[in-house]
Amino acid sequence: MMMQWDKLLTVKRYGHESMVSPEAGRSHFHKDHDRIVFSSAFRRLGRKTQVHPLVLNDHIHTRLTHSIEVGSVGRTLGIRVGELLASTLPEWVNPHDIGMIVQSACLAHDIGNPPFGHAGEYAIRDWFKQARDAEFLTSLSPLERLDLETFEGNAQGFRVVTCIENHLYDGGLRLTYPTLGTLLKYPWTAEHATEKGKFSCYLTEIETLEKLGQELGLVSQGEGGNHWSRHPLAYLMEAADDICYAILDLEDAIELNILTFEAIKPILLQLCGNLDFEDDIFYSQASARRKISALRGKAMENMVNSAVAAFMKHYEDIMTGQYQGELLRDGDIGVKEGLHAAKTLAKTKIFPDTRKTELEVGAYSCLGILLDAFCHAVYEQYQKQSCEGLSYRSEKIISLMGIHAPDPRWPLYHAYMRALDFISGMTDNYAAYLARQIGGLSR
Template sequence: MQKQLLSTKRYKIKDGTVQIEEDNLENEYRTPYHRDYDRVIFSNSFRRLSKKTQVHPLAKNDHIHNRLTHSLEVASVGRSLGLKAGEILKNKFDKDINPYDVAYIVQTACLAHDIGNPPFGHAGEEVIKEWFKKDENQKYLINLSEQEKKDFTSFDGNAQSIRIVSKIEHNFEVGMSLTFSTIATMIKYPWSSCDGKNNKDKFSFFQSEKSNIINIFEQFNLIQNEIILRHPFSYLMEAADDICYGLLDIQDAVELKILRLEELEKIFIDLTSKLFWEEVLNDKNLTEIQKLSKLIAKGINNLVNHTSNIFEKNYERLLKENVKDLIFLFTDEKLKSGLEFAKKLSSKKVFNETRKIELELGAYNILDVLLNNMIKATYELHEKKDIKQMSFKNRRVLQLMGEENSPKSNMTLYEKYQRVTDYIVGMTDNHATYLAHQFSGMGY
């Protein structure tokens, strides 16, 4: 079972159809998982994360995390977790497993985990969901099935990430054509938007990608009684993300003077020790930011070691059932408490900071303008079938999206709307702002 969780199969286009194939490694110095990493790191979608919000929209301070720096840091932690997990699997279950293969799989999944986040972070997700839920916009959804509607009214960046790597990148064919292991590791919520059995707000794939994702999990024998079980490596990806956003959000808060280092005492005594906290705090050769960096580094190291131990102790369980996450299974109560307190402090002081709220309200208006113009233009295309018969304004809106990105008359309404959300989600914060100004007549 252990070796079976490492699959080099990919979806590829051959003779105009999607087929499953493995790499021909003749004369290839890179492993399939190394190739996955390279495909993500060199993709347009990944590069655009440098201008997308992590927590603080359109921050003027260049030291603040954006989606790209966050993803790189998560990938670094994920690589450590993957390497340790690979060594565990090699020593306990299968001596033929290469720990570095597992490290690459988890690292790449971490790199791509936020690639589907819209402009302005989670605020952007909320705007998209709310737009499709508004009473005045229901007329645009009449011709969609209930399942298709749910993909928009419950829009999730996790599902968009899967859509980008498996379809959108490289002209809407098979995306980046990543290995099945890497795609499965990215999937934290193995259900679709309309899966009533789970009754959860989050999900990891749209109706448009559902059949391909189910097929991937069937390859791993991870579907039991019609329930998709998470790939065990996905827990490592999730833990890396939890560790990073738990600690690095407060690093940004200290940089922005929202929090003082002294307010973090409980967090770092729990994550390191009282002795280490006092030693760092009293070091007169370090600036406040340098002290915090040292504390975070030690905290991350301790969290990685404990997470690896928890993965090892619970591995057989992870193969049989979906558990909440590895942090939930922590047996070191101090580490668990320290990380949870960091998240609570961020929620209380960082996520409710006045400037952040002001910018998110601005982001709401920006994305609202984009959706108003693009969905309405798309709906007219669907009704009139021919772009030449459309109103001048709506025709121009679709032309502005470009030939590659705009909806086509031969698509279903669901596919047309997805082209709109694909286009908007792909924008950086800056480009979304610029385009909304153009639509509003303020861009002169």
């Protein structure tokens, strides 16, 4: 079955189904962009780890700066592909709308990530896997346990934009279906997770995923349900993220004196391909920051060209839901090899950095304190089926959750999800502060 652009680019909004005319100066998709940018969850990304936790160097990427950069590249990819597909687009959509959809999805692609980056994800997963916490999971179904034991920032992000932000549990940001579809990198639940354990939807959002797939006309994968093909534009969002990741890891490593410019120069030159550029700066006294900036633009231009060409090359498979690759791996061979070299360098030289490792271990302990406190409190409330009679500590912990506090009559799984909403939404700084307060370590 071939997906159709008139459904893939509908202007319907999740949580606000009635059709509304666009405002002067703002299309429906521009509204998505603005709703994301002005959301508190997006703002908090400024104090969340991208790769290096709690660094004092102001030039290091946070989740916010990374998301803005990914959005910029995603917009370019969307416009470029939109121009090539202009004759097939519905009359209410132009190439710049495609760019705006991809940019909006890129801006929100990390919006569900917990504090302390991937270390935070592993801390949450491991807390629920540990044997000492088994008593807190006995009443959960196997699939409910799977959601908790494989906590995934992508799925939490889908929950944030469809449930938590703005209209709490009533459509969230109420984004258009195309933007939501483009955001879903893995449009399936944990039971269908990839080899790397990736998925973009918890059990709590299954109905939303089902509605999204039907409204957009995505291709259902298999007979079990809860598993859809990607929206075609999701491949562009993924490519934009990969392009920025490849370079930002190297840039940040130079800023932190983990790597030298000379160590990464060959990789950047390979990513530039055959594009011409002025190389006088390499023989000057310019800083490493200026030298890498000179190469960054050309490298990104070449990677964008490669991703666009790969999208068009695999267009038919993408539109039938059969494409399972990645645009940058299936494009220019030089780009593919350059990306592999960049990731290998990051894995061997950047990620094992001693200071980074020390901070990640500390972050792991910090989230352990928070999970102990909040999950124990909601479990106690669930057992009593009432807010009355709670221990003094649990009562105070529940009160800290504010509007995120679960109803004591709710199933335990939903109560835990509320606790994770609260914890995963914290910034690095607030998580560290609250863990010190709760753990009695504050000075």
